[in-house]
Amino acid sequence: EVQVVESGGGLVQPGRSLRLSCTASGFTVADYAMSWVRQAAGKGLEWVGFVRTKVDGGTTEYAASVKGRFTISRDDSKSIAYLQMNSLKIEDTAVYYCARLGGHPRLNTFDIWGQGTVVTVSS
């Protein structure tokens, strides 16, 4: 079964750091860009960023709201994508979803989603 599973969420104080993991199975993760999308309670979806495949340079793109604080990386040997979150703010509180960016023909759509992991930033 093709799936991604997030882990690493929890309660963290403002200004601190947290690292989320996204473990993929059922597909060759090296062949896909991997993304993070978040959703605050009762709110809509917000794209956080993505990491391209190594073939496409392994480069990253981020939303302005997290750029400079969050870093997405990948370890294809372990089939894991990471979201390193530094200098966390209260407004970063949300469910964080890992999502696969689809291949052809659904390129750049979020075609596989995890169940999400909850991050709460509070003192």
Next chain:
Amino acid sequence: DIVMTQSPDSLAVSLGERATINCKSSQSVLYSSNNKNNLAWYQQKSGQPPKLLIYWASARESGVPDRFSGSGSGTDFTLTISSLQAEDVAVYYCQQYYSTPYTFGQGTKLEIK
């Protein structure tokens, strides 16, 4: 950034009736090199992650019932559910993947009348 605006914010439709959700982008998401609109629709049921329904504005994802259809081009798009079923109660989001930052509409909550 491309701003996505959905209408209405909420919608109540009777079982078996048609439901229509609109999405407008602040600039065209039509990719000239392949003449495809980089617009997707997602369904999010309560307590679940979103699910991809439609890509390229009108291409149905594998396994999605054919009562779901997408249309439109450029800046104006529509998701239509031809005959509403009880399991279609959800929040629906449009999303552009024409350029980063990828952006979503605010969501449309669909309920049974």
